[in-house]
Amino acid sequence: MSFGVVSSIDLISVFAFACALFFALKIPHNTLDRDSRLFISLCFVIYCFIGISNVLEHGQITDYFDRYEDYFELLFIPFFLYFVYSVRMQSELKERQQSEEKFRSLAEQSPNMIFINKMGRIVYVNQACEQTMGYTVEEFFSPEFDFLTLIAPESVEITKQSFDKHNKGEEVIPYEYTLIAGDGRKVEAIITTKLITYDGGKAILGIITDITERKRMEMILQTQRDLGVVLSSTSDLNEALTRMLETALKKEGIDCGGIYILDHPTGNLNLIVHKGLSPAFVEAVSCYDADSPNTRMVMAGKPIFQRYQEIAPVMDKPHQDEGLRAMAVIPVKHKNQVIAVFNLASHDFDEIPQSTCDILEVIAAFIGSAIARIRAEEALRQAKEELERQNEELKALDKLKDGIIRDVTHELKTPVAKQNMQLDILSRITKKHGLGGECARIIQIMESSIKRQESVIRNMLDLARLEAGGQKYHEEPVRLDQVIEIVLKDYQSTIEMHGIIVETDLFPVTIQSDEGMLFHVFSNIINNAIKFRHKSEVTRLDIALVKKEKEIIIVVQDNGIGLTAEQQQQVFERFYQATASVEGSGVGLNITRKIINDLGGSIWLESPGLQQGTAVHVQFPLERGGAA
Amino acid sequence: MKKIVLVVEDDNDIQEYYKVILEDFSLELLFALDGEAALRFIDSNEKIDLILLDIVMPVMDGEKFLRILRHERKLDIPVIICTVDEVSASRMEKIAPVQGIYFKLSEIDDLIDMVRRFLAI
Numbered sequence: 178m179s180f181g182v183v184s185s186i187d188l189i190s191v192f193a194f195a196c197a198l199f200f201a202l203k204i205p206h207n208t209l210d211r212d213s214r215l216f217i218s219l220c221f222v223i224y225c226f227i228g229i230s231n232v233l234e235h236g237q238i239t240d241y242f243d244r245y246e247d248y249f250e251l252l253f254i255p256f257f258l259y260f261v262y263s264v265r266m267q268s269e270l271k272e273r274q275q276s277e278e279k280f281r282s283l284a285e286q287s288p289n290m291i292f293i294n295k296m297g298r299i300v301y302v303n304q305a306c307e308q309t310m311g312y313t314v315e316e317f318f319s320p321e322f323d324f325l326t327l328i329a330p331e332s333v334e335i336t337k338q339s340f341d342k343h344n345k346g347e348e349v350i351p352y353e354y355t356l357i358a359g360d361g362r363k364v365e366a367i368i369t370t371k372l373i374t375y376d377g378g379k380a381i382l383g384i385i386t387d388i389t390e391r392k393r394m395e396m397i398l399q400t401q402r403d404l405g406v407v408l409s410s411t412s413d414l415n416e417a418l419t420r421m422l423e424t425a426l427k428k429e430g431i432d433c434g435g436i437y438i439l440d441h442p443t444g445n446l447n448l449i450v451h452k453g454l455s456p457a458f459v460e461a462v463s464c465y466d467a468d469s470p471n472t473r474m475v476m477a478g479k480p481i482f483q484r485y486q487e488i489a490p491v492m493d494k495p496h497q498d499e500g501l502r503a504m505a506v507i508p509v510k511h512k513n514q515v516i517a518v519f520n521l522a523s524h525d526f527d528e529i530p531q532s533t534c535d536i537l538e539v540i541a542a543f544i545g546s547a548i549a550r551i552r553a554e555e556a557l558r559q560a561k562e563e564l565e566r567q568n569e570e571l572k573a574l575d576k577l578k579d580g581i582i583r584d585v586t587h588e589l590k591t592p593v594a595k596q597n598m599q600l601d602i603l604s605r606i607t608k609k610h611g612l613g614g615e616c617a618r619i620i621q622i623m624e625s626s627i628k629r630q631e632s633v634i635r636n637m638l639d640l641a642r643l644e645a646g647g648q649k650y651h652e653e654p655v656r657l658d659q660v661i662e663i664v665l666k667d668y669q670s671t672i673e674m675h676g677i678i679v680e681t682d683l684f685p686v687t688i689q690s691d692e693g694m695l696f697h698v699f700s701n702i703i704n705n706a707i708k709f710r711h712k713s714e715v716t717r718l719d720i721a722l723v724k725k726e727k728e729i730i731i732v733v734q735d736n737g738i739g740l741t742a743e744q745q746q747q748v749f750e751r752f753y754q755a756t757a758s759v760e761g762s763g764v765g766l767n768i769t770r771k772i773i774n775d776l777g778g779s780i781w782l783e784s785p786g787l788q789q790g791t792a793v794h795v796q797f798p799l800e801r802g803g804a805a
Numbered sequence: 806m807k808k809i810v811l812v813v814e815d816d817n818d819i820q821e822y823y824k825v826i827l828e829d830f831s832l833e834l835l836f837a838l839d840g841e842a843a844l845r846f847i848d849s850n851e852k853i854d855l856i857l858l859d860i861v862m863p864v865m866d867g868e869k870f871l872r873i874l875r876h877e878r879k880l881d882i883p884v885i886i887c888t889v890d891e892v893s894a895s896r897m898e899k900i901a902p903v904q905g906i907y908f909k910l911s912e913i914d915d916l917i918d919m920v921r922r923f924l925a926i
Binding site for chain 1: 819889
């Protein structure tokens, strides 16, 4: 070996030793595997061998090892390269393992399903995948496992498109799709995928969020909205039930059904609406008696979701030919009482999906509200019609009564009027022919008699009208003092004729009352005071208003013939006459009291006794709407 | 030219009475026993200056006659309601305007005054 080569090998060796030592010191001892430790040990052996060789040579002791030294040095190079490679690989593996450990740690804690798909095969799934999809890790990783079996038929296309894009190196935006779990359950999900490098190759990292519950709530909300529209747009029970049944039949896993309503008097269940059932089946199940097993099952109030074959044995009229496979029997309640039943069935499914069951229960609640609301509306409408009918009858009766009163008035008063007219003609004739004296006296008596007759008839008719409720009061603010003054004015000629002294103590006071009726009342009272005056004395009439906190009292005091205590009790009774000789029907005070009472007031008489005058007290409340 | 007064009254005695009390005013009095007869007078183009109208009559009563006269024929011939019933009279006033109300039991001068006033005699 030439000197140059030997020197180069020496230099490389020195450098290599230095590096080896550097690495050996730098690398933590516990991170080195068995090969590395062997290699480092070998380096030391070589180094020590060369060192000893050199010491022996340079100390001119011996060159015994010198010939082997170069071979050792040559051996070192491949050892060193292997060492560097080994350390690097070891480091990368460690990093990857740490990275994967971190990923797994995060992925396993995630509530979302996380998977890695490499070349069409599942190479990683987290626990959420196992729990949600119902497959074990081993099943997922099995070479026979086709991940497309997890995808619902309606979502296969979009999934394939997504994979194609990833295969071309393109990214895919998140999308919604439907998975099918190991137990056949559908899982609504949103998937986000990303291209990654996994185990040195391209792979797809997928994160799946289960939105089944969200979708279910959305569907319930949507159904509630649809049903709300149905309910608000119709008042016809059959139409509302038909539309709710149609809404239900759009849901997955059912294709036919009907709604029964409980007949209250009999307790029978009567089929009101149905869809998707054969006429023979409908005929067979159109009514269930109150004591039938079917009705008893419904009245228990619990929803039943079962295979038809499981329910059929407990039913009254199982109809096997219809080919029903799954059935839902949902009692419809209102205020905790079963009022109907919502039956749905499937010709295709053995089990109605849970999401559909949930929706059906929501629809059943709406059916309960619809039946209750429409029945209430119907009852209201009937009550309104009945009220209107009664109102019409009352109006007709009112009209009839008015007509009768009018005719009776006419029949009673017309003969009197005719007598009056004939008497007027007679009076004219007697005047024309100068027949005064006895004729005039007779005519005057007849006139007086007619007036009394007219007064009696008027009072009788007033009473009849008041008792028949024919008298309508028109209440408004009325100046009570002015009413009394006007009545006195009306009686002015009579007052003057009989020399009556009238004293008044009035002040402005307004009450809520019927002015016309008040004229009637006070005319009657003043007329009585004049009628029952003491013939031998000067008649005095004192009229005063007395205002109290919440009432006004009108006192009409006369010095007339007065009343005994017994008469005071009886005077308001109909047809009572204290003095038979005085004209009148005996109903005047009875009518007066009726009117005063109708207007919210009261009337009473005070008399110390016969020949000692009478005080008539009329009281009206001030708070009835008027004030002084 | 005599003023024409149409007396719508089903009672002959009362018709006679009106004849007696109005004889001094040289009026032409037409007598109808009910509302229908009165409408026939009106339809025969008689120039009627005043109507004395009873309420309770057979065939067509005063209410119906007044409603047809005012609302269908749209005629404003002055009308004095002659009645014994105040309630019916006030109901008539609600159907259509009338020019006066005479209560058959009150003073006849009230009616005579109204007739003279409306006919300006």
